[in-house]
Amino acid sequence: MSNQQKIVKEIKHPLIAHKLTLMRDKNTSIAKFRSLIKEVSLLLGYEATRKMQLDEKEIETPLEKAKMPVLRQKKSALISVLRAGNGILDGMIELMPTAHVGHIGLYRDPNSHSIIEYYLKFPKDINQRSAMVLDPMLATGYSAVTAVKRLKQVKPTSIEFICIVASPEGIQFFHEHHPDVPIITASIDRELNSKGYILPGLGDAGDRLFGTQ
Ligand code: URA
Numbered sequence: 001m002s003n004q005q006k007i008v009k010e011i012k013h014p015l016i017a018h019k020l021t022l023m024r025d026k027n028t029s030i031a032k033f034r035s036l037i038k039e040v041s042l043l044l045g046y047e048a049t050r051k052m053q054l055d056e057k058e059i060e061t062p063l064e065k066a067k068m069p070v071l072r073q074k075k076s077a078l079i080s081v082l083r084a085g086n087g088i089l090d091g092m093i094e095l096m097p098t099a100h101v102g103h104i105g106l107y108r109d110p111n112s113h114s115i116i117e118y119y120l121k122f123p124k125d126i127n128q129r130s131a132m133v134l135d136p137m138l139a140t141g142y143s144a145v146t147a148v149k150r151l152k153q154v155k156p157t158s159i160e161f162i163c164i165v166a167s168p169e170g171i172q173f174f175h176e177h178h179p180d181v182p183i184i185t186a187s188i189d190r191e192l193n194s195k196g197y198i199l200p201g202l203g204d205a206g207d208r209l210f211g212t213q
Contacts, residue, residue, distance in 0.1 A: 006175040007182035008166070011047050016040055016186045020164070024202045030211050034087070037136065037164065037209065040186055041091025044162055048132060048184045049095070073130060077102055077123050077156060081135035081147045084206040088134040088162060100129065104150060106143045115146040122154055131156035136205040138166035138183065140196050141173035148178050160184060165201060167192045 022028055023036045053072040058065055076096050080089045082105040093099065105119030123129060131151055138144055144161060151159060159181045161174065166185040169192045174183065189198045197203070207213035 004179045005182070006179045008171055008175075008188070009047065009182065009184045010166075010188050011044060011184065011186055013043060016043050019043075020186050020202075023164070024200060026203065030208065033208050034090075037087040037205075038091040038094070040164055041088040041134075041162075042095055044088075044164070044184055044186060045092045045095040045132075048160055048162055073157075074098055075125070075129040075157075076100070077126055077129040077131045079104060079122070079131050079133045079147070079151060081106065081133065081143060082119060084136045084209060085134040087136055087205065087209045088164070092132065092134065092162075100125075102126065102131075102151075104147050106146055108142065115142055117146070117150065120150065122151070126151075127155045127157075129156050130158040131160070133159065133161045133181075134163075135161070136164040137198060137201070138163040138170040138174060138185065139192060139198050140167075141170035141177075144170065144174050145177045148174075148181055152178075164205070165189050165198050167198045170198075 019036050019040050023033060054069040055072045056067045057070045058067050076099040078089055078092050078099045079102040080086050082103055100123035102122035106115050106117055109116050133147055135144055161181050161183045163185045165187050167189055189201055191199050193199055
């Protein structure tokens with residue numbers, strides 16, 4: 001794993017910008033929100049996988065033998081931070097259909113304010129896989145930091161953190177704890193409000209995905 005680099009990639013792309021605006025709009029329906037998060041995730045995944053290593057393999061086209069590129073490391077793990085991470089998962093699985101999937105469930109105890117893990121399941125061979133941690137909103141960064149800390153214990157070959165919207169505060173907090181983990185996001189928004197929501201943001205991603213607002 002690379003060290004101490006604090007990489008943040010805000011993917012600037014007209015399609016991402018447009019789709020994100022639709023996601024932010026409070027009048028966007030649940031069905032549209034779901035398909036947009038999937039579409040934006042596909043585009044983020046395209047960027048997140050840009051540095052995958054290639055080997056050459058000899059194949060036969062209908063016309064001749066040819067050496068062509070194939071992925072060297074096909075072993076990926078997508079780690080969804082429950083529950084909103086599942087919204088990104090749908091798009092990423094479409095892009096990487098052979099990826100294995102892990103889930104981590106975390107909540108903030110209202111009294112102690114500490115992060116409690118209530119569910120954890122990683123692929124068995126996670127230590128041979130490159131991992132992408134999926135959570136649409138990097139807000140305070142508490143759950144992202146905890147999820148990555150837990151994942152580091154099982155030693156995947158690399159870790160990236162993928163989110164749709166990040167706050168400057170969340171990025172700073174995350175990289176104070178995990179400077180070696182790159183963040184890939186569709187947008188770095190202005191700020192967090194006093195309740196820990198991102199502004200302008202898109203509201204509660206889980207509620208908007210699952211219709212629980
Ligand atoms: N979680 C969300 O879903 N939205 C925010 O703005 C912050 C945290």
